[in-house]
Amino acid sequence: MTVISFQEHFDEKIDKDQTIEPKDWMPEDYRKTLIRQISQHAHSEIVGMLPEGNWISRAPTLRRKAVLLAKVQDEAGHGLYLYSAAETLGISRDEMYAQLHSGKAKYSSIFNYPTITWADMGAVGWLVDGAAIMNQVPLCRTSYGPYARAMVRVCKEESFHQRQGFEIMLNLSKGTEVQRKMAQDAFNRWWWPSLMMFGPPDAESPNTENSVRWRIKRFTNDELRQKFVDVTVEQAKILGLTVPDKDLKWNEERGHYDFGVIDWAEFKNVVKGNGPCNRQRLETRKKAWEEGQWVRDAAMAHAEKRKARKASAASTLAEANAA
Ligand code: BYC
Numbered sequence: 001m002t003v004i005s006f007q008e009h010f011d012e013k014i015d016k017d018q019t020i021e022p023k024d025w026m027p028e029d030y031r032k033t034l035i036r037q038i039s040q041h042a043h044s045e046i047v048g049m050l051p052e053g054n055w056i057s058r059a060p061t062l063r064r065k066a067v068l069l070a071k072v073q074d075e076a077g078h079g080l081y082l083y084s085a086a087e088t089l090g091i092s093r094d095e096m097y098a099q100l101h102s103g104k105a106k107y108s109s110i111f112n113y114p115t116i117t118w119a120d121m122g123a124v125g126w127l128v129d130g131a132a133i134m135n136q137v138p139l140c141r142t143s144y145g146p147y148a149r150a151m152v153r154v155c156k157e158e159s160f161h162q163r164q165g166f167e168i169m170l171n172l173s174k175g176t177e178v179q180r181k182m183a184q185d186a187f188n189r190w191w192w193p194s195l196m197m198f199g200p201p202d203a204e205s206p207n208t209e210n211s212v213r214w215r216i217k218r219f220t221n222d223e224l225r226q227k228f229v230d231v232t233v234e235q236a237k238i239l240g241l242t243v244p245d246k247d248l249k250w251n252e253e254r255g256h257y258d259f260g261v262i263d264w265a266e267f268k269n270v271v272k273g274n275g276p277c278n279r280q281r282l283e284t285r286k287k288a289w290e291e292g293q294w295v296r297d298a299a300m301a302h303a304e305k306r307k308a309r310k311a312s313a314a315s316t317l318a319e320a321n322a323a
Helices: 006-015 028-047 049-053 062-087 093-101 119-136 145-173 177-196 208-213 221-239 264-274 278-291 293-322
Strands: 249-251 256-258
Touching: 028 049, 028 062, 028 093, 028 208, 028 278, 049 062, 049 119, 049 278, 062 093, 062 119, 062 145, 093 278, 119 145, 119 177, 119 221, 145 177, 145 221, 177 221, 177 264, 221 256, 264 278, 278 293
Parallel strands: none
Antiparallel strands: 249 256
């Protein structure tokens, strides 16, 4: 019988595309990378509810309100699946919340931009959820089982989100001149931040090499960004909107669109906490957490009461059996 080390067994599973499960041995750096990525992803879903939540009370029709409400609720659900997946790696939900509320944890840069018109609901759905799908579909095959399984459901819901955003943009772009201008303005403001969502260029991405080797990431940041540009430029043509990039050009040789230079200084500034809405997002999130304390207390009291009732019923039964 050949005896192999834990490391060899782990490597073999990765090479064979088998999932790593919570009770399997895993290198400490693999565990840390996953906690980092999954918790950041969960925080992004939770903070990501805020820019759209802002428009629930002002949606133009009852149908739009119901759809937007469902979308924002889905995002809360995504956050919860992801926190649960991260918990299987040995971090508690309270620790993750504390990291978010103290400003130590990162969440996606995109949610630090304001949603100032109704067209922003279209642009967020179309572009932000579109970018999210591009990034997250490959994560359905990520090497860590609980993360991969959570992503399957997340992606189904994200694709509904993307379509509702595209539909808003389609209606506006085929509407009055004012509506068309509103759609173009939202596109102009969300295009570049959406490209930044994929993370820094590969040459400046400290985590990509290991994550690709461990099959956490199936594609690099630049590969996914390029796929997103190629798909979205075609969709903009259907909408009759202009991509706000004068350097955008189809490159016959590469079979891809070439696009302009991303303002990475802006990205770094937003990630550092200095974007247009960073402070507001964190304060709103902390306020919601503090004001929700009574709900958590009530849920705990209810759970304790049920536990006590069950224990007393079990002891009555045991006494009856003994008699
Ligand atoms: N914003 O080495 P890199 C959603 C950080 S939610 C802020 O390339 P990695 C949705 C990165 O964390 C969208 N920070 O990192 C919700 C790292 O810092 P640390 C969220 C960013 O992890 C509601 C440093 O930069 N999606 O879809 O290999 C409504 C160097 O980067 C960003 C996910 O989280 C950013 N954009 O690659 C609608 C998907 N980019 O941690 C939609 C899962 C990078 O070393 N996550 N940084 O201090 C991933 O796929 C990867 O984590 C990333 C980054 C591609 C985002």
